[in-house]
């Protein structure tokens with residue numbers, strides 16, 4: 496089958512054209528039974544292929560027809576031995592990777608700045624995380640990936656680990672020397688699992704970092720929906736055979752997946768793969784050039800700095816994705832979140848994320864010079880407004896230390912717990928997650944000892960208006976900790 500074909504999307508369209516009389520779910524029956532305003536808005540075409548796993552349309556849980564063909568084409572496109580479609584986002588694919596290699600008590604080597612889905616899978620599987628410190632960029636106030644030295648050290652100390660998980664590239668587009676990490680892990684016969692949420696496009700252009708499959712990794716959870724043009728929530732899980740079993744992966748992804756898989760999402764993966772293969776190189780090339788020109792223009796604006804290739808050359812900054820614009824605004828004397836809000840309210844601009852010190856804007860084939868001009872004008876205005884209003888404040892970048900893990904995340908999550916005031920929780924073992932979303936990186940995970948420094952960091956994020964999430968008490972006045980049993984007098 497050729498990469499120009501889209502067996503899944505075309506199969507759905509052919510089926511819809513036959514206009515069968517449907518006595519099956521979804522009950523809206525090609526839109527006839529749905530709210531008319533919604534139907535008018537999203538259109539009959541979309542509703543006509545909002546179908547379910549009836550005979551002619553195959554079944555994601557045991558693919559033998561058009562889904563199997565679409566997955567095989569995707570595997571060929573991504574240089575994988577097998578590709579599994581995920582309708583549970585990259586979160587579902589990440590949980591599958593971990594649960595495919597780890598059972599209760601098994602060790603997995605992971606960077607501490609992992610997405611919450613990694614920690615969820617660690618709680619579900621009962622695995623023991625062996626944390627590696629990510630490299631911290633104190634100038635920017637962000638975490639990068641992990642170094643080859645750290646991976647080697649971790650494997651020497653824990654050669655019985657069942658896997659090494661790498662985030663590649665990071666949310667900010669920075670990548671590690673993945674090929675070397677794979678070489679090291681494979682010398683211990685340990686598989687490499689890649690969180691490739693922010694790297695679907697890198698496989699399709701030589702000027703971008705190596706993709707997980709190009710670097711020889713064993714599994715990669717890849718968000719096609721983030722940067723590859725499919726619909727939100729649709730991702731893929733690529734695997735290379737050898738150290739992992741595709742049959743095990745199929746059964747685990749199936750355990751974690753709804754039985755009512757959305758064919759709109761699945762079809763969008765099929766067409767996104769075709770476009771990436773047939774036009775990706777050209778489209779991504781243009782995107783890189785556009786992003787470079789916007790970067791140069793941002794760097795001409797006083798008090799702003801947009802990160803470029805000078806970030807490379809450190810142990811964890813092996814390569815980077817220039818389509819990510821990391822804009823450091825700390826010299827303006829405001830937080831990234833305040834800048835984000837100002838851009839929304841003044842220029843109707845929505846950025847990808849902000850943190851205390853930065854804004855992140857992503858440039859994709861969906862952008863043109865016009866969007867670049869709007870961003871530049873807004874940033875020029877931002878710089879002049881805030882520079883005149885505030886004293887130049889060379890913000891001291893503060894990132895908290897990683898807390899000590901006293902219990903496995905699973906033991907802590909299921910332990911006997913109590914709720915105590917947030918401000919009085921220092922020294923206790925936390926039983927829930929605390930993270931800032933986006934990007935969803937935990938500040939605390941269940942089982943860690945609460946430190947004053949981390950409490951202060953959370954408070955700073957709350958005061959800056961950043962979305963701190965995770966605890967049952969979303970006001971963060973109270974926090975759930977492991978119950979302490981005091982001696983009875």
Ligand SMILES: Cc1ncc(COP(=O)(O)O)c(C=O)c1O
Nearest residue numbers: 584585586610666690692718934
């Ligand atoms: C690094 C990283 N991994 C995984 C995910 C999860 O991806 P998804 O939203 O597709 O579940 C995200 C989402 O933002 C992420 O930033």
